[in-house]
Amino acid sequence: MKSEANVPLKSDHKLITIRDVARLAGVSPITASRALNKSHLVKPETRQKVEAAAAELKFIGNSAAGSLSNKRSNIVGIIVPTLSNSIFADTIQSITSRLMPEGFQALIGSNEYCLQREEDIIRTFISHRADALILTGNIHSKVAEELIEQYRIPTVEIWNISERSKHISVGMSNYQAAFEMTSFLISRGYEKIGYIGGPLENNDRSQDRMQGYRDALEKHDWSFDPALTRESPLEFASGGAAMQSLLSKSQSIDCVFASSDIIAFGALMECHRNEIKVPRDIALAGFDNTAIGAIFSPALTTISVPRQRIGLKAAEITLKLIRGETDINRRNDLGFDLKIRETT
Numbered sequence: 001m002k003s004e005a006n007v008p009l010k011s012d013h014k015l016i017t018i019r020d021v022a023r024l025a026g027v028s029p030i031t032a033s034r035a036l037n038k039s040h041l042v043k044p045e046t047r048q049k050v051e052a053a054a055a056e057l058k059f060i061g062n063s064a065a066g067s068l069s070n071k072r073s074n075i076v077g078i079i080v081p082t083l084s085n086s087i088f089a090d091t092i093q094s095i096t097s098r099l100m101p102e103g104f105q106a107l108i109g110s111n112e113y114c115l116q117r118e119e120d121i122i123r124t125f126i127s128h129r130a131d132a133l134i135l136t137g138n139i140h141s142k143v144a145e146e147l148i149e150q151y152r153i154p155t156v157e158i159w160n161i162s163e164r165s166k167h168i169s170v171g172m173s174n175y176q177a178a179f180e181m182t183s184f185l186i187s188r189g190y191e192k193i194g195y196i197g198g199p200l201e202n203n204d205r206s207q208d209r210m211q212g213y214r215d216a217l218e219k220h221d222w223s224f225d226p227a228l229t230r231e232s233p234l235e236f237a238s239g240g241a242a243m244q245s246l247l248s249k250s251q252s253i254d255c256v257f258a259s260s261d262i263i264a265f266g267a268l269m270e271c272h273r274n275e276i277k278v279p280r281d282i283a284l285a286g287f288d289n290t291a292i293g294a295i296f297s298p299a300l301t302t303i304s305v306p307r308q309r310i311g312l313k314a315a316e317i318t319l320k321l322i323r324g325e326t327d328i329n330r331r332n333d334l335g336f337d338l339k340i341r342e343t344t
Contacts (some may be wrong), residue, residue, distance in 0.1 A: 313332055
């Protein structure tokens with residue numbers, strides 16, 4: 001399949017201007033401009049009409065892609081869930097290393113797993129005439145999707161491969177990775193495998209990893225037990241608290257699969273505090289292959305995500321979209337590796 005769903009910004013595409021807002025509100029363009037700039041010269045009721053018209057038309061500012069200019073800004077907007085996790089920093093670094101030699105700069109935003117915040121960041125990127133967007137995952141608000149379509153911004157999604165995506169995607173199957181990790185743990189002979197996953201709301205990666213875990217259990221004729229699962233923020237302390245909760249509820253648990261290395265290390269520290277030996281007393285697996293996992297003792301079994309290659313590939317596709325190329329695969333699956341180490 002090709003990239004026909006991602007149509008680059010065309011010079012003949014009619015974008016929303018202040019004149020369109022003024023026409024819908026029944027005022028002059030200068031009045032509409034003053035109203036949107038909160039001028040005291042505009043009556044409150046007039047300002048409300050103009051703001052309602054702007055919202056209906058999804059108009060975005062005087063410096064937006066909806067202005068009279070269609071020239072390139074040489075800016076690419078990148079949105080990740082958080083800047084505190086090194087896995088996303090690695091991907092951003094790879095993206096910028098590919099974009100900069102081509103004369104493009106990156107605007108970077110963090111949505112903190114909030115769809116409304118992502119929507120606001122997209123508006124800001126549009127107001128700076130971003131030539132393209134690189135978004136994390138495939139769950140976005142309805143308005144965000146409408147903005148992308150209205151302003152015809154080439155968009156690439158990173159980190160997950162799923163049929164749900166409306167845009168070109170670059171990454172790996174989080175579902176398949178979790179399925180294979182769970183199947184591996186079952187093959188090791190573990191009989192009661194717990195699961196600690198990241199927040200599920202607005203997070204397709206966490207949702208797919210949880211589903212992969214469940215389906216692997218069922219394929220091996222194991223029943224899914226919600227009592228053996230916990231949802232945890234992606235923080236060391238939260239991983240420890242989730243592990244403590246699992247251990248207190250099920251003394252017979254012999255393995256835990258954490259959907260993030262951060263959560264896994266929090267769980268590992270909780271085991272150390274309680275003098276529980278890993279993997280003698282309980283096995284532990286993570287996801288992401290953070291650098292510390294390979295050198296920590298015991299070294300962490302995990303899923304290795306090709307985060308640098310994801311960034312490079314996403315940047316290359318973004319540049320092609322900006323140039324108007326269309327012969328691009330919609331699903332770019334870069335795969336993953338199962339790193340078997342000491343914790344299992």
